[in-house]
Amino acid sequence: MKLLSVFGTRPEAIKMCPVIKELEKQTEIESIVCLTGQHEEMLNQVIERFKIKVNYNLRIMKKNQSLTDITCNVLMQLGQVLENEKPDMVLVHGDTSTSFAAALSAFYHHIPVGHVEAGLRTYNVQSPYPEEFNRQCVDMITDLFFAPTEYAKEQLLNEHKKQSQIFVTGNTAIDALNITVETSYYNxxxxxxxxxxxxxxxxxxxxxxxxxxxxxxxxxxxxxxxxxxxxxxxxxxxxxxxxxxxxxxxxxxxxxxxxxxxxxxxxxxxxxxxxxxxxxxxxxxxxxxxxxxxxxxxxxxxxxxxxxxxxxxxxxxxxxxxxxxxxxxxxxxxxxxxxxxHATNPYGDGYASKRIVEIIKEYLKGK
Structure with missing residues (x-):
């Protein structure tokens, strides 16, 4: 089984790295990592901190890049990666232009899409812009929805997504905090x-x-x-x-x-x-x-x-x-x-990545 994780910004990396670290532990899954470089410098900081092995870096970032630049460059370059690797699934995160373009490229290549942090909504495509548009479009072509909360799951069900494809996992941001936060920290x-x-x-x-x-x-x-x-x-x-x-x-x-x-x-x-x-x-x-x-x-x-x-x-x-x-x-x-x-934290217990990986394994075995 081969899984291709695609991301390109610092926020995506923070939430995807715990999933990739969990994937690296699996003997039956070959984990391939592709960076788009939508945010090059800030992205690299996270990759280095989590010690992630990167297989591809599209390095699309350029000065004063537009949303059109990002989307087109990811589509053009990722297509070749998909042709080379032929993964069983493409994993994307959240609501960036990288996530939108990567999911669309996977769809064009008839490859299933797993969406980490699915189901977040404002239902106003201008706020946040362009993120609300991106995440709704990604969820139109997603095969496995990893909803961080029950509320996110409800949004997906209201959009008539199949309940059998939606899994409430918690948010992988909490997994990352468990790795990084130290009580003795000082600077x-x-x-x-x-x-x-x-x-x-x-x-x-x-x-x-x-x-x-x-x-x-x-x-x-x-x-x-x-x-x-x-x-x-x-x-x-x-x-x-x-x-x-x-x-x-x-x-x-x-x-x-x-x-x-x-x-x-x-x-x-x-x-x-x-x-x-x-x-x-x-x-x-x-x-x-x-x-x-x-x-x-x-x-x-x-x-x-x-x-x-x-x-x-x-x-x-x-x-x-x-x-x-x-x-x-x-x-x-x-x-x-x-x-x-002191309000109750609604975003999970720090084990979202483990749940996501187990769900992917069962899905791919079934395929």
Whole structure:
């Protein structure tokens, strides 16, 4: 049995590497790994940390690449990999343009698709963009749906996907945390925040670039002007537009530390040391609850409704006053902070990868 795992971004790698490590233990499965290189530098950090053997790297990344560039280049180059390897299944993750193009290529070659983290939905194809479109399209051609939660499974059933093909596994992000987080972790960023409440900020999503991001950063600066016991650490995305806005709003603020993107080990441990998290990311919404960290989601909607329902996440949008008020509430309202930090984690027990691999083995044996 031969399985080809395809991914190309840092968030995908964080969630796929635990699955690949589990696949490497299997004597009856030949595990082939193909990187697209959609995010080259940040992707490589994760690969090195998890010590993953890479068989193919398409290296599609180029300066100012468009969604069309990514999709077309993956389709063109992955097709040759599929012809060479003839895998029994292609495994993709989540909602990136890499996942969409890889699943489509597998479909064109009549190869079954396994979708890790299937069933997440906002049902607004413009938010998040283009991720909502990508994941719905992937699930149109998926053969095995690895839903992280019962809620995700319900979305798939509502779309008339076959129940026999849907498996609730938990989220592989929790598996990764079990590998990376260390209670004794310490570095200079944590030292800089000693005796302060450390807020970890991430903001990079396409639909937030521009006015929404500027409003978010304005709210953060207003908080820092008012509260002397707060500091912010912001690993800034490589996107030049994001960096320009970050520098404009935080470049002269001594209470904000702008740092380079972190590898998965450092980032997970920084999350664990934070007071709470401001983010427009998807994966962090799943990881932070496992660490007991409240998350304010800097978006108008989220496909991670389980976290909202459990109380670990709060969607606060991007308007300055709303973001400011919600940050202030977590800083000053001890009951609200305690409620969010002690809410039940809805995303699994750290054994999602084992379940996924066992399901794939049974499926391929049946084939």
């Amino acid at each position: 200079t960023n944590i030292e800089w925040c000693e005796n302060h409440k450390m807020i970890l900020l991430t903001a990079h999503r396409r639909e937030n670039i521009g006015v929404p991001m500027e409003r978010i950063f304005e709210a953060v600066n207003k908080i820092l002007d008012k509260y002397s016991d707060v500091r912010v650490i912001y690993p800034v995305h490589k996107n030049p537009k994001v960096r320009q806005i970050a520098q404009k709003y935080f470049g002269n603020n001594s209470k904000v530390r702008l740092i380079e993107p972190l590898d998965v080990y450092d980032f997970h441990n920084l999350m664990n040391k934070s007071y709470f998290i401001l983010t427009d990311s998807g994966g962090i919404q799943e990881e932070a609850p496992s660490l007991g960290k409240p998350v304010l989601v800097l978006r108008d909607s989220t496909e991670r409704q389980e976290g909202v329902m459990a109380g670990t996440l709060k969607v606060v949008g991007t308007r300055t006053e709303q973001v400011y008020c919600e940050i202030e509430r977590l800083l000053t309202d001890k009951e609200e902070y305690s409620r969010m930090s």
